[in-house]
Structures are given as C-alpha cells and as structure tokens.
Amino acid sequence: MAMVEYEGKQFDVDEDGFLLNFEQWCPEWVDFVKESEGIKEITEEHQKVIDFLQDYYKKNGIAPMVRILSKVTGFKLKHIYELFPSGPGKGACKMAGLPKPTGCV
Amino acid sequence: MAFISSGYNPDKPMENRITDIGPRDFNEFLPPVIKKNFGKWAYHEILEPGVLMHKAESGDEVYTVRCGGCRLMSTEHIREITEIADKHCDGYLRFTTRNNIEFMVDSKDKIEPLKEDLLSRKGPGGDYKFPIGGTGACITNIVHTQGWIHCHTPATDASGTVKATMDELFEEFTNMRLPAILRISMACCLNMCGAVHCSDLAILGIHRKPPMIDHEYIDNLCEIPLAVASCPVAAIRPSKAEIVAESGEKKTVKTVAIKNERCMFCGNCYTMCPSLPLADQEGDGIALMVGGKISNRISAPKFSKVVVAFIPNEPPRWPTMTKTIRKIVDAYAKNANKYERLGDWAERIGWEKFFEVCDIPFTEHVIDDFRDPAYYTWRQSTNFKWTHGVEDFANIKK
Numbered sequence: 001m002a003m004v005e006y007e008g009k010q011f012d013v014d015e016d017g018f019l020l021n022f023e024q025w026c027p028e029w030v031d032f033v034k035e036s037e038g039i040k041e042i043t044e045e046h047q048k049v050i051d052f053l054q055d056y057y058k059k060n061g062i063a064p065m066v067r068i069l070s071k072v073t074g075f076k077l078k079h080i081y082e083l084f085p086s087g088p089g090k091g092a093c094k095m096a097g098l099p100k101p102t103g104c105v
Numbered sequence: 106m107a108f109i110s111s112g113y114n115p116d117k118p119m120e121n122r123i124t125d126i127g128p129r130d131f132n133e134f135l136p137p138v139i140k141k142n143f144g145k146w147a148y149h150e151i152l153e154p155g156v157l158m159h160k161a162e163s164g165d166e167v168y169t170v171r172c173g174g175c176r177l178m179s180t181e182h183i184r185e186i187t188e189i190a191d192k193h194c195d196g197y198l199r200f201t202t203r204n205n206i207e208f209m210v211d212s213k214d215k216i217e218p219l220k221e222d223l224l225s226r227k228g229p230g231g232d233y234k235f236p237i238g239g240t241g242a243c244i245t246n247i248v249h250t251q252g253w254i255h256c257h258t259p260a261t262d263a264s265g266t267v268k269a270t271m272d273e274l275f276e277e278f279t280n281m282r283l284p285a286i287l288r289i290s291m292a293c294c295l296n297m298c299g300a301v302h303c304s305d306l307a308i309l310g311i312h313r314k315p316p317m318i319d320h321e322y323i324d325n326l327c328e329i330p331l332a333v334a335s336c337p338v339a340a341i342r343p344s345k346a347e348i349v350a351e352s353g354e355k356k357t358v359k360t361v362a363i364k365n366e367r368c369m370f371c372g373n374c375y376t377m378c379p380s381l382p383l384a385d386q387e388g389d390g391i392a393l394m395v396g397g398k399i400s401n402r403i404s405a406p407k408f409s410k411v412v413v414a415f416i417p418n419e420p421p422r423w424p425t426m427t428k429t430i431r432k433i434v435d436a437y438a439k440n441a442n443k444y445e446r447l448g449d450w451a452e453r454i455g456w457e458k459f460f461e462v463c464d465i466p467f468t469e470h471v472i473d474d475f476r477d478p479a480y481y482t483w484r485q486s487t488n489f490k491w492t493h494g495v496e497d498f499a500n501i502k503k
Contacts (some may be wrong), residue, residue: 021325038118062328085119099326102377104296 006032016090018100022057025097033095038085046083046095048073053096063089063098136197138167138211154281155237156216168210170219172235173246173271173278176204177254177264185226185234193219203246203288205239241281244274244434248299249291252310258372259293260310260389266423267291270308273427274434284441284450287434288398294372300399305447306433307394307409308426312370314388315340315363319380320348324359327378332361335377337475340367391416391426395433395459396448407448412460414470429465436463460494467497 004011009028012020017036019025030042030050039046052073056064066088070077077088084091089101114120132140142161149159157169175182186206190198193215199207208219223235239245247270250256252263270289277283290304294311301307323329333341344362349355361381363374370388375381393416397409412433416426433447440462441450451459460467473479489495 020322057328060330062330099328102327102331102379104376 004032014100016094016100018094019097022097022099025054029097030095037091037095039083039091043083045075045079049075049080049083049088049092050096053092053098057096057098063093063101134197134199136167136195136209136211138165139209141165142167151241151281154243154279155240156220157240158213166211166213168213168216170208170210170216170223170237171201171205171239172208172223172237173233173239174200174204174206175264175268176246176249182234189219189222189235193222201239201246203239203248205246206235236275236279238279242283242285242287243279243281244277244283244287244289246278247271247289247291247308248304250293250298252293256293258296258376258384260312260372260384261293261308261391261418262420263291263293265421266308266391266426269421269423269427270430273431277434283434283438285444285446287437287447289430296372296376301394301397302408303397303399303406304409305395305397306430307397308430309392309394310389311392311415312372312383312385312389313415314370314383314385315365315368316372316375316381316383318360318363319382320346320358320360321350323361323378323380326380329359329361329378332374332378332381335373336368337371337373338367338369340364341374386418390418391423393426393429393433396446396451398446398448403444404446404449404452409448410456411471412463412465414468432465433463455490455492457492457494457498458490460497461492467494467501469501472501 002013002015004013007028009026011024011029011032014020017033019029034040034042049069052069053063056062056068064072066077069075069080069088069092073080075083080088080092084095086094089105093101135143142163142165145162147160147162149157152158152168155171157171159167159169161167186198187196190196190208194208194210197209199209201207208223210216210219220237223237224233226234228234247267249263249267250259252259252261252265254262254264270291271278274289277287287306288300288304289306289308290300291308292299292301292310295309297309301309329343333343335341341361341363344360345357346360347355347357370383372383375383392411393413394409394411397407398404399406413429416423416429419425437447437450440454441447445453454462457467473482
C-alpha cells in the first residue's frame with residue numbers, strides 16, 4: 001500500500017493507482033490523476049461523468065454499467081473513450097475515486 | 106536496465122496511436138503448398154503417431170509433424186521452434202487448438218530428417234523438447250490454465266498438474282491405441298477457463314472452505330452489491346460489523362455476512378471482491394470429471410460429470426491424482442468399444458458400472474443438489490445393475 005501526496009493532500013493508493021478509500025476523494029485527486037490517464041484538462045464533460053459516477057456509487061454501492069453511464073450522461077461509449085482514453089473503468093472510475101473494477105477484466 | 110523508449114511519447118499519448126488493426130491475416134503465413142491447395146484437399150491419412158499426410162486434388166501432398174508443446178514457453182524456446190521451421194519447413198509453422206506445434210513439409214523424404222531433429226532435442230533435465238504424437242485415438246495435449254504461475258483465484262496449479270499427468274500418460278501421446286481420442290483438460294478453479302466442462306477427463310481445482318472476510322477494507326475495496334449478487338447460492342448478504350481497526354480504532358463498517366452452511370466454496374465472490382480470499386493449503390485440491398465431448402460424432406456433445414469429489418494438492422507431482430487418472434484411462438482403454446468416447450462408454454455400461462470398473466468410490470458429493478435441474482440427474486427408473494457404486498450409494502442413504 002502506497003501513500004501519495006499532492007498539493008498538501010495525502011492519498012492511499014494501490015499498485016494500479018486507484019484510491020483505497022472513497023472518502024479520501026477530493027478535487028485535487030482528479031488533478032493528480034489526469035496526467036497518468038492521458039488527460040490534459042478537465043472539461044465540463046469530464047466533470048459530468050465523474051459527478052454521475054460518484055452519485056451513482058453513493059446511491060447504489062456499485063459503479064454503473066457502461067450502458068447506464070452512456071444513457072444518463074448522453075455520451076456514447078466512443079465519446080467516453082475520447083474523454084477518458086483508458087476507458088470508463090480504468091480512467092473515469094479511477095478519477096472519480098471508485099473502487100477498482102473486479103472480475104475477469 | 107535503463108529505460109529505452111519505443112518512440113511512444115507519454116506527454117502526447119494519443120499522438121501516432123494505431124488502434125483497431127486486428128490480428129495479421131492468416132494468409133500471410135500459409136506455407137506455399139497450403140496456399141496453393143487451399144479449399145481443395147481430397148483426403149488425409151495418419152501415417153504414424155504424430156505424422157499426417159494431406160492429399161490435394163492437384164496431387165500435391167503436405168506432411169504434418171505434430172509435436173507436444175508445453176504452452177507456457179520462453180522466447181528462447183519459441184526461437185528454437187522457428188529455427189527448426191527455418192531449417193526444415195522454409196520458416197513456416199503453426200500451433201494447434203490444443204497448443205501442440207505442427208511443422209509442415211511438402212515431400213515425404215523431408216519427414217525423417219525433421220523427426221530425427223525434433224526427437225534429438227532434449228531439455229537439460231532429459232525431457233523431450235518436441236515429442237512427436239498427438240494424432241488419432243490418443244491422449245493429446247492437455248488444455249490448461251494459469252494456476253499458481255499468474256492467476257489470483259486458483260485452487261491448484263496448472264502447469265505442475267499437467268506436467269505430472271502428461272508424464273504419466275506419455276505413452277498414450279506417442280501411440281494411437283485407445284478406443285477413441287481422450288481429451289484431458291485442466292482448470293485451476295471452477296471458473297473453468299478452457300475445456301474442462303466438455304472433456305473426456307477433466308482436472309479441476311476446488312476449494313473446501315468458505316472465504317475469510319476482511320471487514321476493515323471490504324467497503325473500500327469492493328462494490329458490496331456485486332459480491333452479494335456473485336453468489337450462486339445466496340449465502341452472502343450485506344451487513345454491518347463493529348470492528349477494531351489495525352490502528353486500534355473502534356468503528357462500525359459496512360460489510361457482508363456469509364452463511365457458511367450455504368457456501369459451497371466456488372470463489373465467485375473473491376473474483377468480484379478482493380476482501381474475500383478463500384485459498385487454503387489443506388482445503389484446496391482437485392476434483393476429477395469425466396465423460397464430456399464437443400464433437401457431434403454419433404452422440405451429441407456432452408458435459409463432463411464429477412466422479413472424484415476431492416484429491417488433495419500434492420505438489421510437485423500430484424501422485425494421487427495421476428494414479429486416479431491412470432486408473433480411469435486404463436479401465437476405459439480396456440473396456441470401451443472402438444470409436445467410443447469415454448462418456449459414450451460410461452453411459453452405455455451405466456454410471457454405477459463405471460464406478461465399479463474404474464474402482465472409484467461413489468460418494469454423496471457426486472450427487473447433484475444444485476437447484477431444480479438436480480432432479481433430472483437422479484434415477485427415475487428401476488433400471489440399474491448391482492455394483493459397488495450402487496452399494497456405496499446404499500451406504501450413503503443409511
């Protein structure tokens with residue numbers, strides 16, 4: 001388990017760079033991760049995806065299925081990949097502070 | 106070693122990025138004789154174990170020498186394979202769907218030097234690097250999985266069990282003396298990656314203990330509803346627990362509760378949730394399944410059925426497992442009719458007879474108890490033979 005520091009904040013992360021504790025999420029986290037996920041600047045669209053993922057996770061305790069993410073945000077999967085080059089799981093969920101996707105991935 | 110860039114620019118990750126180009130077209134790698142006669146083959150013969158001849162309508166012939174591969178290979182080994190292909194087959198070769206290696210030559214006189222070369226190559230421990238065989242009514246390569254080499258959910262090892270089994274059955278790889286082909290597959294947990302559910306004989310890693318719950322971290326690392334929904338027998342439910350954290354702090358956390366008497370140790374929940382590990386040295390082991398097939402030849406495809414509920418893990422050679430497999434293979438080879446796959450044979454003689462002939466004890470674990478379809482696996486008939494299997498069953502009922 002590693003600890004990273006960014007702009008005075010401390011984050012516990014795993015070897016894939018996912019937050020170990022959703023509670024530790026803060027806007028600085030997004031700023032810290034974006035570079036490693038190939039994102040130059042956080043646009044309104046990025047924020048919309050992150051906000052929805054967090055709302056859904058808080059409400060349901062799981063990350064949404066890709067179709068739900070697309071349907072609610074109105075972004076097609078192609079567009080989500082344009083926003084988050086590593087995809088909705090490794091990119092968007094990581095930035096939103098959600099747990100690492102599991103299963104046969 | 107110091108970092109050497111491939112030309113990828115981490116500051117501009119999407120620049121010059123090539124995607125969605127798919128695999129190379131197989132036509133690029135066809136040997137000339139295959140390319141020329143593609144779709145125009147007349148017939149084929151198995152000349153000897155491991156050597157095939159295909160005759161084309163044009164009269165062309167292609168000879169294929171099949172040799173065993175260990176599947177888990179170093180680049181050094183692959184280079185040696187390409188070196189052989191360069192020397193004998195103009196640089197062409199292929200791998201089969203059971204991970205054997207096939208070298209193809211276009212005339213008969215090229216076979217002997219190729220075979221001689223292949224059999225002369227041995228590893229430092231004396232093992233054949235390229236044993237020739239795997240054709241006809243034999244035991245060809247074992248389709249297997251990752252095991253302790255790379256996976257995080259295994260209940261046994263893949264490469265180790267496979268090596269032990271193939272050593273035991275090596276004679277059957279280099280001969281064609283069985284009633285029909287006997288496919289052996291191996292999966293290290295009941296995710297069953299590969300072909301264990303449809304093989305004549307299957308080696309399957311199983312657990313026998315319920316998961317441990319890491320209450321402190323489960324809510325952080327897992328999406329709890331997924332863990333709940335992953336359970337085929339609904340043994341998991343969400344709950345709250347009061348715990349003392351590693352730091353000594355007392356707190357109430359969201360977690361799950363597992364009904365141990367419902368759990369059958371499938372490990373699905375661990376796949377979904379890292380805080381529910383269940384691997385255990387004494388608990389884990391191997392179940393053997395038999396009688397599956399995929400082909401439609403004579404009888405329809407079948408699933409394999411569990412006949413041995415548990416064999417302990419005995420690395421590095423798994424002697425109990427290999428001995429049991431040997432017993433089943435010998436009983437099948439001795440008793441089945443020509444062309445009869447193991448499942449066809451067991452169904453013809455009756456499963457109670459199968460247990461008797463193979464000298465395997467019948468246990469209650471083998472009786473299906475999973476949901477409604479279990480009923481269809483019980484005997485709704487007075488048709489049966491008095492055998493050890495039936496006596497074992499009577500003893501279970503007592």
